[in-house]
Amino acid sequence: MSYLRGWFSLDTSATRVEPNDSHPNQSLSVPEIHEEYEDDGSDTAGEDDAPPAFPAINSAQRAATSPSSSSDSSRGLSMPTILTDSALMPPPPAPGLATRRPGVPPPQSSSSLLAPMATTQPPKRPSRRDKVALAPGFGPLDWGNLKSSGQDLRGVDTLMRIPPSMLKLHNKKEDAWTAINGKVYNITPYLPYHPGGEKELMRVAGRDGTKLFSLTHAWVNADFMLDACLVGFLVSEPSS
Numbered sequence: 001m002s003y004l005r006g007w008f009s010l011d012t013s014a015t016r017v018e019p020n021d022s023h024p025n026q027s028l029s030v031p032e033i034h035e036e037y038e039d040d041g042s043d044t045a046g047e048d049d050a051p052p053a054f055p056a057i058n059s060a061q062r063a064a065t066s067p068s069s070s071s072d073s074s075r076g077l078s079m080p081t082i083l084t085d086s087a088l089m090p091p092p093p094a095p096g097l098a099t100r101r102p103g104v105p106p107p108q109s110s111s112s113l114l115a116p117m118a119t120t121q122p123p124k125r126p127s128r129r130d131k132v133a134l135a136p137g138f139g140p141l142d143w144g145n146l147k148s149s150g151q152d153l154r155g156v157d158t159l160m161r162i163p164p165s166m167l168k169l170h171n172k173k174e175d176a177w178t179a180i181n182g183k184v185y186n187i188t189p190y191l192p193y194h195p196g197g198e199k200e201l202m203r204v205a206g207r208d209g210t211k212l213f214s215l216t217h218a219w220v221n222a223d224f225m226l227d228a229c230l231v232g233f234l235v236s237e238p239s240s
């Protein structure tokens with residue numbers, strides 16, 4: 001501790017630094033550097049500067065270490081214990097990745113590190129019931145091309161006001177109309193392009209198909225799909 005005294009006392013051993021030209025108002029008191037920092041015990045009777053044992057003598061950490069080094073540890077000089085393989089936590093009993101099969105659940109084990117079941121299922125195949133093989137040249141892009149070709153897909157000269165009794169007359173494949181959201185479309189040209197098949201599409205021929213259409217695929221934009229097939233607007237039956 002004696003070496004610290006030089007910092008706090010203004011005794012004569014402090015070297016005075018005279019102000020120089022560049023800092024005329026400053027003066028610094030620099031302690032004289034002592035030869036050695038070791039405590040000689042002469043003026044610090046009763047003080048103990050030895051660092052505390054770490055871990056503390058009675059700590060749980062020390063109690064957990066090997067008793068063979070107890071004599072060293074009491075002086076805080078113990079070496080850390082190096083764990084052998086058998087002292088380490090054993091690895092989980094998971095089977096290798098090579099044994100995993102998609103769709104086959106891993107053996108039930110709470111300690112398994114395998115991915116959860118949901119990610120081992122094979123992709124779901126679409127239901128065959130709804131799948132319809134479209135003829136070559138009748139895909140969505142082909143329908144888009146036909147719509148923009150300028151070909152007449154309406155079959156009428158002007159847009160009409162169409163009551164249900166008139167709609168009803170157009171229920172054949174060669175002449176099929178349906179109403180979706182108040183608009184009447186000629187669906188005959190679209191029949192071979194419909195991804196759900198002709199048969200399903202014909203279920204709404206000659207009638208208001210809004211409900212069945214929305215129940216089947218509300219996300220499909222009929223307005224856009226059939227804009228080139230618009231023939232008129234559904235109106236209520238005229239009272240005669």
Ligand code: HEM
Binds near residue numbers: 203213217
């Ligand atoms: C009247 C106007 C209709 C239009 C413009 C239309 C259009 C479409 C379109 C664009 C798809 C493909 C949807 C997708 O991949 O997400 C589709 C699929 C389908 N549509 Fe329609 N549809 C119409 C009416 C109907 C009707 C009345 C039915 C009968 C219930 C129907 C049954 C189906 C079915 C089952 C599919 C699924 C086909 C598959 O994924 O393989 N559609 N339709």
